[in-house]
Amino acid sequence: MSDRHKKIILAAYPEGMPRESDFRLEESPVPKPGENEFLARALYLSVDPFLRMLMNPSNAANATSRKEGPITDVGRVMAGGFVGEVVESNNPKYPRGAIVEGILGWQNYVVSDGWVNKRHNPAGVVVCDSTLDVPVSLFASVLGRAGLTPYFCMTRELRPQAGETAVITSAAGAGGSIAGQIAKMAGCHVVGICGSDEKVDWITRDLGFDVGINYKTTPDIGAALRAACPRGVDVHYDNVGGPIMEAIAALHTPGHRYRLVGIASAYNTVPDGQTFWAWPYEKPMFVVHDYTKEYDDGIREMAGWIKEGTLKYREDVVDGIENTAKAFIGVLNGDNIGKRIVRIAD
Ligand SMILES: NC(=O)c1ccc[n+]([C@@H]2O[C@H](COP(=O)([O-])OP(=O)(O)OC[C@H]3O[C@@H](n4cnc5c(N)ncnc54)[C@H](OP(=O)(O)O)[C@@H]3O)[C@@H](O)[C@H]2O)c1
Numbered sequence: 001m002s003d004r005h006k007k008i009i010l011a012a013y014p015e016g017m018p019r020e021s022d023f024r025l026e027e028s029p030v031p032k033p034g035e036n037e038f039l040a041r042a043l044y045l046s047v048d049p050f051l052r053m054l055m056n057p058s059n060a061a062n063a064t065s066r067k068e069g070p071i072t073d074v075g076r077v078m079a080g081g082f083v084g085e086v087v088e089s090n091n092p093k094y095p096r097g098a099i100v101e102g103i104l105g106w107q108n109y110v111v112s113d114g115w116v117n118k119r120h121n122p123a124g125v126v127v128c129d130s131t132l133d134v135p136v137s138l139f140a141s142v143l144g145r146a147g148l149t150p151y152f153c154m155t156r157e158l159r160p161q162a163g164e165t166a167v168i169t170s171a172a173g174a175g176g177s178i179a180g181q182i183a184k185m186a187g188c189h190v191v192g193i194c195g196s197d198e199k200v201d202w203i204t205r206d207l208g209f210d211v212g213i214n215y216k217t218t219p220d221i222g223a224a225l226r227a228a229c230p231r232g233v234d235v236h237y238d239n240v241g242g243p244i245m246e247a248i249a250a251l252h253t254p255g256h257r258y259r260l261v262g263i264a265s266a267y268n269t270v271p272d273g274q275t276f277w278a279w280p281y282e283k284p285m286f287v288v289h290d291y292t293k294e295y296d297d298g299i300r301e302m303a304g305w306i307k308e309g310t311l312k313y314r315e316d317v318v319d320g321i322e323n324t325a326k327a328f329i330g331v332l333n334g335d336n337i338g339k340r341i342v343r344i345a346d
Contacts, residue, residue, distance in 0.1 A: 003029075003030060004027045004028070004029070004030065004108075005027065005028045005029060005030045005031060005107065005108065005109045006025060006026070006027050006107065006108045006109075006321050006322075007025070007026050007027075007028075007077045007105065007106065007107035007108070008023050008024075008025060008077065008078045008105075008106035008107065008321065008324050008325060009023065009024050009025075009026050009075060009076065009077060009078065010022065010023060010055065010072060010073065010074050010075070010076060010078050011023055011024045011074065012074060013055055013056055013057055013074060014052070014055055014268075016268050016269070017268050017329065017332060017333070018052065018055070018268075018325070018328070018329050018332070019329070020325050020326055020329065022055075022325070023078065023324075023325035025321070025322055030109050031109065031111045032088070032111070033088050033089065033090050033091075033111050034090065034111070035090055036090060036091050036113050037089075037090055037091060037111050037112060037113045038086045038088065038089040038090065038091050038094040038100075038111070038112060038113075038114075039086070039087050039088040039089070039109060039110070039111050040082075040084035040085060040086050040087065040094075040100050040104070040109070040110050040112070041084050041085055041087050041108060041109050041344075041345065042082055042083070042084040042107065042108045042109065042110070042321075042344040042345065043083050043084050043085060043099075043136055043137075043140075043343070043344060043345050043346070044082075044083045044084075044136070044137050044139075044140035044141075044341045044342065044343055044344065045080055045081065045082055045083075045106050045140070045321070045324055045341065045342040045344060046080055046081025046082070046083075046140045046141075046144060046145075046146070046339075046341055046342075047080060047324060047327045047328035047331050047340055047341070047342060048080065048081065048145075048146065048331070049262060049264050049267055049331055049332060050262065050267070051072060051078070051079060051080060051328070052267040052268060052332055053263075053267050053270050054071075054072040054079065055072045056072075056270075056272040057272060058272050077105040077106065077107050078105060078106040078324075078325075079103055079105055079106075080103065080105055080106045080324075080328075081101070081102075081103055081104075081140055081144055081145065082101070082102060082103070082104035082105060082106075082107070082110060083099065083100070083101045083128070083136060083137070083139045083140040083144070084099070084100060084104075084109075084110070084344075085097065085098070085099055085100075086098045086099075086100060091113060091114065093114060093127070094112075094114060094125070094127060098127045098128075098130075099127070099128040099130065099136055099139065100125050100126065100127055100128065101125070101126050101128055101139045101140070101144065102114075102124060102125035102126065104125065106321070106324045106342075107321070108321050108344050108345075112125055126295070129296070129299065129300070132299070132300070132303045134303050134306065134307075137315055137317075137341060137343070138303075138306070138313075140339075140341045141174065141313065141315050141338075141339035141341055142174070142178060142302060142306065142311075142313040142315075142339060143299045143302060143303060144339075145288050146174035146175055146339050147174065147175070147178050147302060147313070147339070148288055148291070148295060148298050148299070148302075149175050149261060149286070149288040150175045150176070150178040150179035150182060150237065150261075151178065151182070151298045151301070151302055152288060152290075152291040152294070152298060153179065153237060153259050153261055153286050153288075154179055154182040154183065154237065155182065155298075156291065157257070157259055157286065158235050158236075158237060158257045158258075158259060159257065160182070160183040160186040160187075160188045160234075160235045161186060161187070161188070161234075162186060162187030162188070163187060163188075163189075164186075164188050164189070164234035164235055165188060165189045165190075165191065165229045165231055165232065165233055165234050165235070166179075166180070166183035166188040166189070166190050166191070166233075166234065166235035166236075166237065167190075167191045167192075167193070167225070167229065167233050167235070167236050167237070167248050167251075168180045168183070168190065168191070168192050168193070168209075168237045168239075169192075169193045169194075169237070169238050169239045169240040169244055169245070169248070169264075170193075170194060170239035170240050170262070170264055171192025171193055171194045171199070171203050171209065171212065172192070172194040172195075172196075172199030172200075172202055172203050172337050172338070173194070173239060173264075173336065173338070173339075174336075174338060174339030174340070175239060175261065175262070176192065176194070176237070176239050177202075177203065177207060177312075177313070177314065177338060178302075178311065178313070179237045180192050180203060180207060180208075180209050180237075181207055181208065181310075181311055181312065182311075183235060183237075184207075184208045184209070185305075185310065188234075188235065189210050189229075190208075190209045190210050190211075191209065191210065191211045191212075191213065191225070191228045191229055192204075192209040192211070192212050192213070193212075193213045193215050193221070193240075193244060193248075194212065194213075194214065194215070195214065195215060195216050195334040196214060196216065196334070197214055197217070198337065199212070199214070199337055200212030200213070200214050202314070202337060206312060207312055210228075211228040213225070213228065215244055221243070221244060221247045222247045222250065225247055225248060225251055226251065229251055231253070232251045232252065232253040232256070233248055233251040233252055233253065233256060234253050234255065234256050234257070235256070235257055235258075236248050236249065236252065236256060236257070236258040236259070237259060237261060238258070238259065238260045238261060238262075239261050239262040239264055240262065240263065240264040240265040241260060241262070241263035241264070241265050241266055242263070242265035242266055243265075244265065245260065259285075259286040260285050260286065261285065261286045262285075263285075264332075267332065268332065313338060313339070314337055314338025314339070315338055315339055315340075315341055316336040316337055316338050316339065316340040316341070317340075317341055317342075317343050318330075318340065318341070318342050318343070319342070319343050320342070320343075320344075321342065321344055323342065324342045327340055327342050
């Protein structure tokens with residue numbers, strides 16, 4: 001067990017693409033849990049694109065009404081998904097040895113009473129289901145919010161049907177790769193848009209997408225989409241927004257279903273004060289937290305698909321807490337294939 005508490009602190013609000021110098025690593029003695037609290041040591045941390053949108057002064061100001069906890073405010077431990085093992089506990093809900101998951105921040109140890117970040121994550125800190133018998137890392141990747149997002153958006157809202165055409169953006173990312181496979185399971189013609197030939201190869205050869213389009217080397221995305229979707233687009237799962245979203249929307253069929261799930265093309269340029277919930281598109285953005293009460297069902301069903309081989313996933317693992325900021329910046333740059341996570345310990 002490490003005898004130091006290491007945490008990634010937001011050192012400055014980034015301008016545009018974050019730089020490693022916007023973060024710093026701080027160390028202090030490992031904290032002790034108080035009454036009703038537990039101490040967990042991190043196994044995996046999650047680096048997620050949406051965090052970039054919260055890394056600005058107005059979002060941080062909104063969040064400071066909360067009690068202490070990781071948040072995207074200068075001087076605080078960076079918010080971010082945490083999967084770890086309870087090593088000391090004064091709270092019977094989180095017994096020693098339990099694997100817990102929550103937005104507990106980029107740090108190698110955390111003390112919590114389970115409440116932390118309920119405003120941004122209504123599920124609070126959850127005890128992961130050990131009966132599923134899956135690798136612990138999955139709770140930070142495909143069985144975490146990154147996988148639950150496409151699961152609930154596809155199965156509860158977009159509901160792809162056999163014979164329909166589905167288009168997925170950021171198709172080789174954590175969420176897009178799952179969304180496309182769920183559309184394939186339903187019998188759709190599935191088109192994925194992503195940012196490299198290696199990503200196109202993965203989604204078409206390994207995941208079963210029918211067509212992959214590398215938007216970085218395709219001069220006319222509209223023409224490529226028209227060729228890939230001759231009957232139009234019935235199901236549109238959008239992770240990126242911007243001009244790619246508009247090119248897909250131009251092909252919507254009369255009965256189409258569409259959800260904007262993320263705006264990866266714009267996180268570095270969203271003006272301070274703009275939030276997911278106020279994004280000025282035709283509909284509010286999909287929010288996975290609306291399905292908090294059903295998380296256990298989603299996790300169980302996806303774990304079943306993984307075990308029977310119906311659902312494939314890829315973890316893009318970076319080692320060491322000191323590399324967390326770099327790993328996060330890499331996701332914003334599109335360096336990841338599948339879900340990028342940071343391994344702190346096995
Ligand atoms: N609404 C919710 O409840 C919810 C929950 C979780 C995640 N999300 C959102 O869902 C989206 C996907 O999240 P994820 O964790 O699965 O991330 P991800 O797709 O694994 O990683 C982000 C990807 O965005 C792509 N990207 C970056 N800049 C881009 C640009 N200018 N244009 C097009 N694509 C760009 C990159 O892939 P390329 O190489 O393909 O460019 C990068 O790999 C994110 O926008 C995230 O914020 C929403």
